[in-house]
Amino acid sequence: MKRVLHIASPTDAALARVTTARLAAAHGVPALERTRLATELSAQLRECLTKGGSWRLTLETDGTEERALHAVVVPSDPERSAVRASWRTTVTSTEAAVAADGADGPTGLAEALLGADEDTALVLEKLRQQEELTEFHREELHQTNQGVLALHAELDAAGRAQREAFAAERHAREEAESARRRLRFLADASAVLTSSLNLDAIVRRLPGLLVPEYARTVDVWLSDGEDRRPSEAPTPAAAIAARTGRPQYSGATPGGLPGVVDQPPSGSGHGRPLLCIPLPTPRAPLGVLTLTPPGDRWDPDDAVMLIELARRASTAIDHARRYEVNRDIAETLQRALMTDLPTTPGLRIAARYLPATHGLNVGGDWYDAFRQPDGSLIAVIGDVTGHGLRAAVMMGQLRTALRAYAVDGGSPGQLLTRLHTFLHHLQPDLYATAVIARFRPGDPELTWAAAGHPPPVLRTPDGRVHTLAAKPGAMLGIPLKQDIGDHTVRMPPGSTLALYTDGLVERRAQGIDPGIARLGDVLGGLDADRLATDLDGCAEGLLHPLLSDSERDDDVCLLLCHIAADGD
Known part of the structure; x- marks a missing residue:
């Protein structure tokens, strides 16, 4: 179907608009699209009337399933179509077709206007619905924005709280590290300050x-x-x-x-x-x-x-x-108790005492040599447990007691037994070790006894060394009744006997036996002539190879007794 309308006046334009609306309704075009088509056509026709001249509106439908309606406005004069713009649009039917009212004239125009108002009302209702929908979505968007803002505020507060927690944790970690550093410094400084008694x-x-x-x-x-x-x-x-x-x-x-x-x-x-x-x-x-x-x-x-x-x-x-x-005080007391050694024909004695260099360097090590009423010479060396003033005082008391007991005579074993009883009753919590050797003028036999003390070492004139390892008595002062026995050994002229305390031979990492063996090696290596002529120098020579350590935890006592050979 094809209709052509000529437009030269506003009335023609109104009829063209009404005809287009009716044809669109008859073709099944929805009211909203009809209204849009009529509105666009009115605007175009108004522009055409403004320009003047005659115009031609062509309305044409095709027979396809889509049922398209084509509207074309062109100038009536073909010669002027090149300079005047044309207008074209197409709408598609989506509803069932309705019967078109073909009435013309004022009555048809009025009815068309009323129909246009109905379409306008429908458009306005659609617009109202869209406005309500828009308002609903606007409110929904507002609520969503409020939720997003609240979520952002919560996230921001959580972030601040997390940053504050991190800062507090970092501060606490720094404080703990500073406290550890100060405690470590205190511990190290305390160790440095207490490592010396100087x-x-x-x-x-x-x-x-x-x-x-x-x-x-x-x-x-x-x-x-x-x-x-x-x-x-x-x-x-x-x-x-x-x-x-x-x-x-x-x-x-x-x-x-x-x-x-x-x-x-x-x-x-x-x-x-x-x-x-x-x-x-x-x-x-x-x-x-x-x-x-x-x-x-x-x-x-x-x-x-x-x-x-x-x-x-x-x-x-x-x-x-x-x-x-x-x-x-202790060193003064100890030095005062180290009396001069006696001189005896045929017997030479040399002694050395070295205090400990580590810790309280005054202990209970002591030596003594004196004559008994029968002319025998007693040589003794001992060690009171512990260090300090108390050990030095106890050492002096033992030394005095031994001299007193020796006045009544008695063998080395008997003297040690009496010292044991004396110490146990005098100081039950102190103990001591000692070894006593007795020399008789003109008698090559040596009598000796020991109580918990390292064994004497004997060097014979031929240079061989013997450790006098006969069974000793227990330590002096322990809560045990004991009778300490005597031992004898032949000591020919030219022999040398070494009495010593454990500070000379004992090392923590090695024990005492290796030290005694080293003492025997050094003693056996001494020159026999030097032993006869320079016993003090030999005593000094014994100390140096055995005390190579710069620090000693214990005192050292050494007593060398040399029997003169014939002709010395």
């Missing part, structure tokens, strides 16, 4: 431990004794610390350190703050540790650590001072 060495080590990490400068002020007055301290803050026993901080501004009292500037320290920490003891401070900060001020935790270090340093210094006092 007062000067301890004082010298303190600055090396603290500079430069915890202090710029370190000064140690030690009092000469408990009667030293605090006013003699280097600074007023140090004097107050020594007098009160409380740490003092002296600076232009308060230090705010825990457990530390703030004081005005002291006028020393080159304008830097001073931290004066007393070195405490149960009786009175030993002195004051004065420090300047490594930077502008101290960290409060570092100050607490420094106070604890000062306490440990004070303990080490106090132990060193006590050690020096006990050592001096």
